Amino acid sequence: MFRFAWLNLLSRPVRTILALVGLSIPVLGVVGLLSLSNGLRGLVGDTVKLVQGVMLLRTNTPSPIFSDIDPKLVSEIRAIPGIKHVAPEFWRVAPPVENTSTVLRSLTAGSSEKRLANFLETPVVLGMDIAEHNRLDSAVYQRALIKPPSVGGRFLEDRDKGLNRVVISKKFAEQYANKDGSPKKPGDKIRIGSDEFEIIGIYETASLLLDVVLVMDIGTARRLLKAPDDALSALYVEMNDPGENDRISKIIEDRWDEIDSRGMNEVEASFGDIMGEIDVLLMMAVGLAFGVGAIGIANTMIMSIMERVPEIGVLRTNGWSSRQVLSLITLESLILGAISGLVGCALAVAACWTANLYLTDGIRLIPTPAIIVRGMALALLTGILAGSYPAWRASRWSPMEAIRYDP
């Protein structure tokens, strides 16, 4: 039966190939988009794993750069039982670095991908209470410092308070390279806004979202950004027992309405929700493409069976049941769906592999086996659904109706 179905498809090769192309493209689309979505989820997941405490922000602010909180809260929160460290932070979008503004960098980028990348790489200033941060168990940037002899340098210490000293990422060290093209290194200067800073250390978290931060003393950051002396954006809080994060977060949120405590699991879940919604939108777009592919297969199958009506009559007169005719036609559309799925998935994997050669800074298209299986399942389902009407129609002919049919 399989061979028969296969031969039927081969007998009209051009039509079969057009139907295959029509369905392969949406499969390519769905696998590619899910791979991108998966890559973004992974990127955020990797970032979140680096952060073990909770971050206290003003309610309804999406990011610490938009948040401001009352400095008086620091001592009150520090007094809550179970809290080990409270580290004040001041976050803002950085002024132009090396006299290049983010907007300018985005606009002058050659391609839309580069513009997006530049947008994601907008430099951000993190001013930290050096003493408090150095006491943290899960201080992200301290741990990510590239140790000598690879690069050298050190992290912020008490002696850097109030001084124009900064720790930057390896990525920025390369992006804002010296005039001779060599990457910045400890001891080099970097201009942030109108001030010149000494680079004292280089870090690398390998996270797109974290490797954009210019880390400096909180007082220096306030001065650079012309903020009040006591301005605060967020508090990074560590508990004695990380397992208590959720419970103590709830205590804080219950006591201060204006404070939102974001555990990193919550951040990841929120991001997952957003990505889920984006996935739905993407799937709706891909769904339209699948619809077109399905129409292509249905059209191919209808034309195919209309040309073969007497042949179907021969099968029926030779004892094939209507169900067996239905199975034959469905098998043909299923084969079309399967080949389209294989071709679409293979193209998608190749496209992801190629794209990953050119994508930098952490974003990766990751076509996991689960995504491939989903792409294949959609292709098979589309094949079956698209072939169901032609198959049903073919199965309804009586033997004599079919054999007497004059195409």
Place this chain on the structure above:
Amino acid sequence: MAMIETQDVKKSYPSGEGLMEILHGVSLSIPAGHCAFIVGPSGSGKSTLLHLIGAMDQPTSGRVIIDGADLTTMSEAQKDIFRRDKIGIIFQAFNLVGNLTAIENVLVPFLPRGITPELRDRATEMLKKVGLGHRLTHRPNKMSGGEQQRVAIARALVKHPQVVLADEPTGQLDSHTGEEIFRILRNLQHESGTTLVVVTHDRRFIQPGDLVLEIEDGLLKH
């Protein structure tokens, strides 16, 4: 004992002016193992009668009984099985499947259930009997009309049917090839003991001892 029996069979088809009755009440009996010819002018209803005997169509009224089984009371599924196991049919237009080779065409009735080596051997043997042992893997478009009809004969007989029905089997062949086809048909019928019913308007192939059923205007002439 009658292998084929029809009792007051009527058949009407819808037409522009209502129903058009093709058969007006045909009763006949064909003994097992015989060769019967249904003859008559074009449009007399002989092919319609053949299709009713082959469970390919349903009479408007009356009964069609094959080997004691009443076809008019069978479900569609039962008729499918009946055609598959008990009826071999040969058409005027050969009606082979273009994508399949000669041997695959012979095996068409068995394709849904899978082809065993025994079935393949049987099909090969049948093609050899009709003189196509050298054409097993050829497709219909590479064969002459006579060869295609011989494949159709092999397909009809490979399942050892109780009844073989042939609807104008030489209608598209020259007289020499037609004689060859009838020679093969008769040999195989004689060898297998099956009941052969041939619809034709060409009486040259009728031999003494054959049962001749003459039909005219939807009625059997006696």
